[in-house]
Amino acid sequence: MxxxxxxTFYDKVGRRNGWDFSQVKCVTEDAPWDLYREVTNVCxxxxxxxxxxxxxxxxxxxIAESAWLLIGIDRxxxxxxxxxxxxxxxxxxxxxxxxxxAEHLEFPHRFFDIVTCRHSEFSATEIAKVIVNGGTFLTQxxxxxxxxxxxxxxxxxxxxxxxxxxxxxxxxxxxxxAGFSDIQSLEYNVNEYYxxxxxxxxxxxxxxxxxxxxxxxxxxxxxxxxxxENQTEKGIRTxxxxxxxxxxx
Numbered sequence: 001m002x003x004x005x006x007x008t009f010y011d012k013v014g015r016r017n018g019w020d021f022s023q024v025k026c027v028t029e030d031a032p033w034d035l036y037r038e039v040t041n042v043c044x045x046x047x048x049x050x051x052x053x054x055x056x057x058x059x060x061x062x063i064a065e066s067a068w069l070l071i072g073i074d075r076x077x078x079x080x081x082x083x084x085x086x087x088x089x090x091x092x093x094x095x096x097x098x099x100x101x102a103e104h105l106e107f108p109h110r111f112f113d114i115v116t117c118r119h120s121e122f123s124a125t126e127i128a129k130v131i132v133n134g135g136t137f138l139t140q141x142x143x144x145x146x147x148x149x150x151x152x153x154x155x156x157x158x159x160x161x162x163x164x165x166x167x168x169x170x171x172x173x174x175x176x177x178a179g180f181s182d183i184q185s186l187e188y189n190v191n192e193y194y195x196x197x198x199x200x201x202x203x204x205x206x207x208x209x210x211x212x213x214x215x216x217x218x219x220x221x222x223x224x225x226x227x228x229e230n231q232t233e234k235g236i237r238t239x240x241x242x243x244x245x246x247x248x249x
Contacts, residue, residue: 024194024202024203025195025196025199026192026194026199027192027193027195027234028190031188031242033244035116036059036060036063036116039063039114040063043063043066043114045066045067047067048070048112049066049112049113049115050073050107050111050112050130051116051118052116053102053119053120053121054073055082056082056083057095060072060095060116061095064094067114069094069095072096073100074097074099076099077099084097102123103123105127105129110130110131111132112135113131113136114137115137117138117140118140124177128178133249135249137175137247137248138244138245140243141167141171142158142241143167143168143241143242144162144164144166145241146241147240148239149226149237150209150210150238153222154222157211158207171245175245175247180247180249182248184246186243187244188242190240191237191240192239193232193234193235193236194236195235197227201214201223
């Protein structure tokens with residue numbers, strides 16, 4: 001998919017289900033970090049935080065007590081509608097959500113102490129405009145070899161054929177050019193287990209891991225064989241390959 005295709009895909013998904021993955025049963029084995037746990041380690045209660053690609057807002061709502069004000073943005077109107085409902089149900093008074101493109105951040109310069117981004121595109125130059133001097137940016141992204149056995153089974157997939165590490169290096173270079181320093185990166189590749197076929201099908205139908213999944217009957221035959229070959233006592237085995245970048249302006 002190109003950038004335009006991704007925008008269309010995510011908006012369609014947002015309108016349909018608001019990225020509600022809360023019912024998907026999946027176990028990630030021995031992941032050494034979680035982005036938002038890392039955020040709480042550096043966030044002060046006086047900080048203002050921006051979360052890019054916030055989806056339904058569940059992540060920043062879970063850390064609302066860690067900052068004075070938290071703002072989540074997403075390009076999908078459907079996802080922001082879901083996030084708005086979630087914040088209303090939560091009773092959190094210091095969280096706001098807005099529909100906004102990460103490539104055009106409509107905030108005052110030097111407004112945020114911390115900016116976060118999980119599994120979503122971002123613009124390093126736009127972040128550099130809205131983060132304070134000395135502010136921290138943290139992002140967790142999906143590496144090219146994520147869900148590699150699924151992509152191999154289908155012979156296609158997100159970042160299929162792209163050299164592993166390409167996206168991470170692209171972001172590291174962009175952050176450096178935008179003026180960030182003390183740029184650090186971490187990476188993990190661990191087993192992940194989906195508990196049922198329905199959980200795995202939900203993942204494939206609501207993410208771009210396998211573009212166009214389910215549009216042909218052949219996809220379900222491939223999936224059936226994949227499940228047969230990767231079924232374990234822990235669930236249906238695949239992998240979670242992630243990288244994390246931390247940088248300061």
